[in-house]
Structures are given as structure tokens and as C-alpha cells.
Amino acid sequence: MAPRANPTLRQRRLGAELRRMREQVGFGGSELGRLVGMSPAQVTQMEAGKIGISVERLRTIAATCMCVNEPLVAALSDIITEREKPGWWEEYRGTLSEDFVDVAEFEGQARRLTTYSMAFIPGLLQTGSYSSAVFAQTFPPLPRHEIDLRTAFRMQRQRVVRSGTTPYAAFIHEAALRMQFSGPTVLAEQLGALIEDSEQSSVSIRVVPFDVSAMPSSSGTFTYAEGPIPELDAAQVDTSLGCRIFDAPAHVARFRSLLARFESRALSEEESRDFIGSVMKEMESKRA
Structure with missing residues (x-):
């Protein structure tokens, strides 16, 4: 063969x-x-x-x-x-870069997902308008059809969260809540969607506010995927040149440690909903 x-x-x-x-x-x-x-x-x-x-x-x-x-x-x-049918992401192989397909497979095979994001709302929680605005900020600029394709792909990735079959936790830095990619209207709608998502039983959203001191340094955005056993856990990191996936034991242990520190210092789920709501009201006042 x-x-x-x-x-x-x-x-x-x-x-x-x-x-x-x-x-x-x-x-x-x-x-x-x-x-x-x-x-x-x-x-x-x-x-x-x-x-x-x-x-x-x-x-x-x-x-x-x-x-x-x-x-x-x-x-x-x-x-x-395994003799399952190929994942839905295989339809995009050859159309989108391998990085995009790898991220979807990474998420689709996980037993549980946890994300930390510092610059933007995690992709699995983005609205279509917000996602499109994020891709529109890529430099050099992407053609419109490529923005639309990437946005559609990201919306399909959200099946992992929407289905409720894969528990999902997101630690979102306050900076990501305030970053505007296409003005206050798009951001206010995104924050409203975030509050709705936080009410799902399989989704946990917690905010890391600016005033939390001594937060550990990290890459800015990463997703931790739990496998069927701890030895098959892995982490995916966004970089300016694409995504990287880490599965070496030392790397995995580092990401576990980072998540443990976020867990101990982030706002509670209820406090986070209130915090997101307050930022949303600020954005709504700016568009009025």
C-alpha cells in the first residue's frame, strides 16, 4: 500500500x-x-x-x-x-488550509474542550457577523469569498458546542470582551450571544478581568482537548503563522497547569454573566 x-x-x-x-x-x-x-x-x-x-x-x-x-x-x-465515516471537515480538505481541517478534527475528536482567549471571543462561541469581522482584519486582506468560506467553516465547527455532546469551558479575558473588530453593534450582539451560550448546561463561560493580578503568561489563545485517557490529551495554539498542536507530555502538563490557575482566579459563571452584560450595555450605549 x-x-x-x-x-x-x-x-x-x-x-x-x-x-x-x-x-x-x-x-x-x-x-x-x-x-x-x-x-x-x-x-x-x-x-x-x-x-x-x-x-x-x-x-x-x-x-x-x-x-x-x-x-x-x-x-x-x-x-x-475505528470504522466511522470521515468527519464533516474532510469535505474542506484541499479547499481550506490543513490548519483549519486539523483544528476541526482536534475539536471533533475531543471528550471535553477548554479554551483560553485573550484577544477575541473563542471561535466556538462567535456569531457569524463577529467571525466575518475577525477574518476581515487578516493582513494582507483576504478576498471576500475566502472570508465567507472561513466563516461558514467556523460556524460548522460550532456543532461541537451546540449539540451539547462535548462539554465546553471558556476562560475569556476582559480584553477579548472589549476588542471591537467591526464596531459596537457587532460586539454588542456577540456579547448577547455569549450570555445565551453561558446558560447551556454543557457550556461554562468565565471571565478573567483586568484587575486579576499575577495571571500566568500564556500564548494568548489556546484550546485544551481531553482525550479518552489523559495520555492522549493535547493542546492547540493559535499563532500568527497558523495553528500548532502540542501533545508531548511536558507541553500537556504546562497547559493543564495554566488552566488550573485560570480556574482558581477567574470570575464565577454567574459573576461572568453579569460582567459580560455590563460590557454589552456599554457597547449598546455607544451605538445608540
């Missing part, structure tokens, strides 16, 4: 976990291949997610690498044996 040209996010994650298994026991790719009956090239392609393996081969590799974490091996086996 020819190697995959564009492995999915989960296929790449499977490969990354296999590479970590190998590295933790101190094997090189050639040594592992010799022990499990694979060529060095096959090991490299497997760890890049470009070729698949069977569950039996997975368990052979785990045993050879002395991995005794059965929950992890079982979770990786599930990735191999």
Missing part, C-alpha cells in the same frame, strides 16, 4: 505515540524494525502516520518497547479499528 500523502490528525497522533514508546525504551528506528519485522523506512513512515498498522502489530510493538500502559494501548487500538 502506498504511503498516505496527507495523514489525518489522529493518524499522526498514533504515529507520535508509537515514536514515544520507542524512544522511552531507547531503541532507534532500525533496532525496533529489526525486532518487530519492519524495515527502517516502514518504521519512519508509521511514526509519521503515513502507513497504517494492525492492532496485532501495535501490541507487538508495545510489548517489544516494554509498554505496560494497557489503557494507552487500548486507546491506540481504538484509533486503528
Whole structure:
């Protein structure tokens, strides 16, 4: 079978976990291949997610690498044996950049999502008008059809939240609540939608106000996704050059620590609704 040209996010994650298994026991790719009956090239392609393996081969590799974490091996086996239809995001592969597709898959496969945002309302909570205004601020400017395509894609991503099947928590800095991308009218409508979303049982929205001191430094915007087991958690970070996904244990531990600090210092859900409402009234007064 020819190697995959564009492995999915989960296929790449499977490969990354296999590479970590190998590295933790101190094997090189050639040594592992010799022990499990694979060529060095096959090991490299497997760890890049470009070729698949069977569950039996997975368990052979785990045993050879002395991995005794059965929950992890079982979770990786599930990735191999899943026979579900491709996610809705696959329709956009080749139309939008891989970063957009990866973010949707990242969210769609999570058991729980938590976001921290400092510059704008999190994408999973944006209104269409607000989202379009954010994309319109991209520099160099995007053509109108690209803005519309990205906005439509972002609205489809919100199924994760709207369905209620994936619990979602958002820590939103006050700066994001006040940032205007297209004037006070669009922002006031967005804040009103945010209050409505906060009343869903599966959604938690908490504000980090300016006067909270000694908040930890972070990238500005990131999303933490919980997997079927903690070892398969990951974080996605927005950067000026696209998104990056971190799944190494040290990185994951750092993001967990950041979220714990936000949890202890952000306003409560009720206080946050009141705070958002007060900012919304300010915006409404500016458009009157």
C-alpha cells in the first residue's frame, strides 16, 4: 500500500505515540524494525502516520518497547479499528488550509474542550457577523469569498458546542470582551450571544478581568482537548503563522497547569454573566 500523502490528525497522533514508546525504551528506528519485522523506512513512515498498522502489530510493538500502559494501548487500538465515516471537515480538505481541517478534527475528536482567549471571543462561541469581522482584519486582506468560506467553516465547527455532546469551558479575558473588530453593534450582539451560550448546561463561560493580578503568561489563545485517557490529551495554539498542536507530555502538563490557575482566579459563571452584560450595555450605549 502506498504511503498516505496527507495523514489525518489522529493518524499522526498514533504515529507520535508509537515514536514515544520507542524512544522511552531507547531503541532507534532500525533496532525496533529489526525486532518487530519492519524495515527502517516502514518504521519512519508509521511514526509519521503515513502507513497504517494492525492492532496485532501495535501490541507487538508495545510489548517489544516494554509498554505496560494497557489503557494507552487500548486507546491506540481504538484509533486503528475505528470504522466511522470521515468527519464533516474532510469535505474542506484541499479547499481550506490543513490548519483549519486539523483544528476541526482536534475539536471533533475531543471528550471535553477548554479554551483560553485573550484577544477575541473563542471561535466556538462567535456569531457569524463577529467571525466575518475577525477574518476581515487578516493582513494582507483576504478576498471576500475566502472570508465567507472561513466563516461558514467556523460556524460548522460550532456543532461541537451546540449539540451539547462535548462539554465546553471558556476562560475569556476582559480584553477579548472589549476588542471591537467591526464596531459596537457587532460586539454588542456577540456579547448577547455569549450570555445565551453561558446558560447551556454543557457550556461554562468565565471571565478573567483586568484587575486579576499575577495571571500566568500564556500564548494568548489556546484550546485544551481531553482525550479518552489523559495520555492522549493535547493542546492547540493559535499563532500568527497558523495553528500548532502540542501533545508531548511536558507541553500537556504546562497547559493543564495554566488552566488550573485560570480556574482558581477567574470570575464565577454567574459573576461572568453579569460582567459580560455590563460590557454589552456599554457597547449598546455607544451605538445608540
